[in-house]
Amino acid sequence: MNQMLPRFLAVFLFASSLLFQSLTASATVSITGIWQWGWHKMIFNGVQTYSPGGTLRIKQSGKLIHFQLSLTAGPPGSNMGLLDGTFMLHGAKGIYRDNRNKCIIYFTILESKSAIKLRQSNRYRPDSYPCNFGYGVFADGIYKRVSTESPSLLGIGGPYSHK
Known part of the structure; x- marks a missing residue:
């Protein structure tokens, strides 16, 4: 016994x-897919264009997240920001760090798992330059899923990137 x-x-x-x-x-839950905020159709100076916005493309492999981020500030200048990188997901959070440029972006998967919140740290400067984005372009926003398909990470994103 x-x-x-x-x-x-x-x-x-x-x-x-x-x-x-x-x-x-x-x-x-996999977060692989395409996520967006903004980019609503609008008329500016009599021309149809898009409001400020961002597209976040994600490919997840376990806890490793590879992402591409495409951003615009909208009219009149339509400055842009592009970023490609990887980070490790810890629960519902991850932090992308580019120590050379002092770019830090915090990723948080919201409880519904249908949105991801991005917050760009500006502790080094009160502008978007640490991430090499154009003037007035920031990653901050709540990105909603528009596709669950595995995206190509060769595209630039934007409002024209999916049907």
């Missing part, structure tokens, strides 16, 4: 760990 208890306990713990792994793996 004394020998069976440790063996039973070992089998029970092993089976429990397999069950826990399968439950947590199925609870993980």
Whole structure:
């Protein structure tokens, strides 16, 4: 009887760990896809154009996130920002850091998993230059999913990037 208890306990713990792994793996939601904010059609000086906005393309491989971000400030200057990078996802949060340029962007998957909030850190400067974006272009926003398909990371994004 004394020998069976440790063996039973070992089998029970092993089976429990397999069950826990399968439950947590199925609870993980992929954020692969295309996400956008803004870019509403508008008329500026009699010409149809788009409001400020951003497209976030994501390919997820486990906890590793590869992203491309395309941004515009909208009319009249329509300055742009482009960024390509990777970061590790920890739960619902991740931080992209480019230490050379002092660019930091915080990613937060919202509880509904249908939106991702981006916040660009401006602790080094009160402008968009640390991320090499154009004047008045910032990554900040709540990006809503517009596609769950795995995106090409060769495109530039924008309001013309999906149907």
